[in-house]
Amino acid sequence: MFVTPAYAQAAGGAAGGFAVAQFLPLIAVFAIMYYFMIRPQQKKMKEHQAALSALRRGDTVVTGGGIVGKITKIGDDAAKEVEVEIAQGVKVRVVKSTISHVLSKTEPAANSN
Numbered sequence: 354m355f356v357t358p359a360y361a362q363a364a365g366g367a368a369g370g371f372a373v374a375q376f377l378p379l380i381a382v383f384a385i386m387y388y389f390m391i392r393p394q395q396k397k398m399k400e401h402q403a404a405l406s407a408l409r410r411g412d413t414v415v416t417g418g419g420i421v422g423k424i425t426k427i428g429d430d431a432a433k434e435v436e437v438e439i440a441q442g443v444k445v446r447v448v449k450s451t452i453s454h455v456l457s458k459t460e461p462a463a464n465s466n
Contacts, residue, residue, distance in 0.1 A: 405449050408435065411459035417451040 408414070412424045414437065422437035425444060435452070438444045 404455050405452060407458075408449070408452070408455070409459055413456040414452045415454040415456060416447055417453050420445075421456070 408424060408427060410424055410427065413421065414424060415421050416437070420437070420439055422439040422445070424435050425438045426436035428434040428436075428446075433449045434446050435449055436444050436446050
């Protein structure tokens with residue numbers, strides 16, 4: 354016969370290091386996902402929030418729908434809306450969070466003291 358009989362080995366007791374070794378790949382995958390996906394996304398969101406809080410009249414912005422316009426009026430913080438002029442005399446109100454990019458910033462007014 355060409356086939357040799359296989360005998361089962363006696364099962365040893367579970368070692369404490371073996372349980373940690375099982376979770377090591379899972380921990381490594383989570384760490385990789387955090388550093389390459391979660392952390393950059395959080396950084397991008399912080400930058401976007403900072404850009405939205407620094408909006409001023411006269412800034413040229415792009416909305417989420419791709420509309421380019423100039424900010425003419427900024428509502429109070431409770432309304433969270435801005436008025437954007439998209440053409441001569443055509444003004445629309447948009448929610449601040451829908452502004453995706455700030456193309457050009459205006460300089461703050463100089464203090465004449």
